[in-house]
Amino acid sequence: MTQTAALKQTPLNAVHCQAGAKMVDFGGWNMPVYYTGILEEHRAVRRSVGLFDVSHMGEIEIKGPEAFQLIDFLTPNTVSRLRSGQAQYSALLYEHGGFVDDILVHKVADGHYFLCVNASNQEKDYQHICGHNRFQAQVEFAGERYALLAIQGPRSIETLQKLTRTELAPIKYYHFVDGEIASVPARIARTGYTGEIGFETYLPPEQAPPVWDAVLDAGAEFGIKPAGLGARNTLRLEAAMALYGHEITASITPLEAGLGRIVKFDKGEFLGRKALLAQQEKGVTRSLTGFEMTGRGIARDGYEVFLDGAAAGWVTSGGPSPTLNKNIGMCYLPIAHAQPGRTIQIQIRDQPVEAVTRPIPFYKRAS
Amino acid sequence: MYPENYRYTKEHEWVSVEGDVGTMGITFHAQKELGDIVYVDLPKAGATLEQGKPLGSVESVKAVSDIYAPVSGVVVEVNESLARSPEKLNEDPHGAAWLVKIRLSDSSQVNQLMPAAEYQSYIGE
Numbered sequence: 001m002t003q004t005a006a007l008k009q010t011p012l013n014a015v016h017c018q019a020g021a022k023m024v025d026f027g028g029w030n031m032p033v034y035y036t037g038i039l040e041e042h043r044a045v046r047r048s049v050g051l052f053d054v055s056h057m058g059e060i061e062i063k064g065p066e067a068f069q070l071i072d073f074l075t076p077n078t079v080s081r082l083r084s085g086q087a088q089y090s091a092l093l094y095e096h097g098g099f100v101d102d103i104l105v106h107k108v109a110d111g112h113y114f115l116c117v118n119a120s121n122q123e124k125d126y127q128h129i130c131g132h133n134r135f136q137a138q139v140e141f142a143g144e145r146y147a148l149l150a151i152q153g154p155r156s157i158e159t160l161q162k163l164t165r166t167e168l169a170p171i172k173y174y175h176f177v178d179g180e181i182a183s184v185p186a187r188i189a190r191t192g193y194t195g196e197i198g199f200e201t202y203l204p205p206e207q208a209p210p211v212w213d214a215v216l217d218a219g220a221e222f223g224i225k226p227a228g229l230g231a232r233n234t235l236r237l238e239a240a241m242a243l244y245g246h247e248i249t250a251s252i253t254p255l256e257a258g259l260g261r262i263v264k265f266d267k268g269e270f271l272g273r274k275a276l277l278a279q280q281e282k283g284v285t286r287s288l289t290g291f292e293m294t295g296r297g298i299a300r301d302g303y304e305v306f307l308d309g310a311a312a313g314w315v316t317s318g319g320p321s322p323t324l325n326k327n328i329g330m331c332y333l334p335i336a337h338a339q340p341g342r343t344i345q346i347q348i349r350d351q352p353v354e355a356v357t358r359p360i361p362f363y364k365r366a367s
Numbered sequence: 368m369y370p371e372n373y374r375y376t377k378e379h380e381w382v383s384v385e386g387d388v389g390t391m392g393i394t395f396h397a398q399k400e401l402g403d404i405v406y407v408d409l410p411k412a413g414a415t416l417e418q419g420k421p422l423g424s425v426e427s428v429k430a431v432s433d434i435y436a437p438v439s440g441v442v443v444e445v446n447e448s449l450a451r452s453p454e455k456l457n458e459d460p461h462g463a464a465w466l467v468k469i470r471l472s473d474s475s476q477v478n479q480l481m482p483a484a485e486y487q488s489y490i491g492e
Binding site: 034039040297298300319320322327 | 402403405406428
């Protein structure tokens, strides 16, 4: 129990414990892995709507006359194309092209950017940004200023609309509006990590518990379920969204991770550009690939991948897909073998088990 | 909840002995801790098991867990239905979702295991 006391808690910790959630240590945070069961929560999000507490995620604000210059230098995507109220998937990269983190960049206004970063990377990200701040920009660590609730699933708009005057349907994917939810000031972003329609809402932490309850009430008629990190992971795996520490690390570049779309060489100088350009000219040698198990077994993170009996790569994420009813995963393979339809073997507890490479994402919602 | 005629291990397996054959499974507590079970890997009939050594594994959505043999012996029957319906382990872990039947090589090993009341206090129930 002394160990639990040292873990960081979100403002909803007591709510989760009260709800009987199975709590785990996730990167130093005491977080719900599931409430009633991962499969049930996963299906609720795919079929209707689910509510996630992801307040462990970090926020960093960048303000000042040269806020744009700082964030444009530190990220490979074109920040200049963002309008106020728009968000962008991007990354913080090292000079050698590997990931410090993957992030969301929100443009609040000219001279004001709001970053959402991974929980376990937030201090590192903050230091990284400050370390490169030779601009007229203030970098504020804002992790404690926001709770983050994600409302995800085909019924998420109807659920959330009951609680806000902000018209939600017109908010486009990767756009956000500052409004109110259940009379609490909220940044409402049409973003998510599930492959479904949904919102991520940034709230004052002390107001998170009443908003949590209000969202559950509003979604009751649709069978809303609180969903834990377990379902969050199976949902993002089906949608083949990268997870830091798995698909992306300090020794992986966006070009290898299938994230070339966030690297805009033509925008001008940015940290990591030279290394990525060199990698592109030389040719990327390995690539992230989807696979599904054809033999009996479940591939898990870190398992070795073999091609015709020779070690060739490793599994970055793997597990059951509740939607497809298959065991799926992602792995790194030499680029020559990274096309779909290739038979591979995954070493599962001393036993090679057959799998076949597949296109990703595994799941795409019907639009 | 925990049948009086079963014996229990610290690794959360149970065994129920009739004559020289023991039926074994995982406990209600184990399945609850694991969450949704989606895969079971069991030995084949004829395999020799040694008390305290892994005999197979169960996998929840999140993770793999070893199952340890509560007693030594030779596998005489395997619950094949679990390969198709691993979720039975969440529904009826002390009954229909037994894992294997073992011909015991040393029936005195059973006495080393916990009776129901002791197991329940071990898991804090």
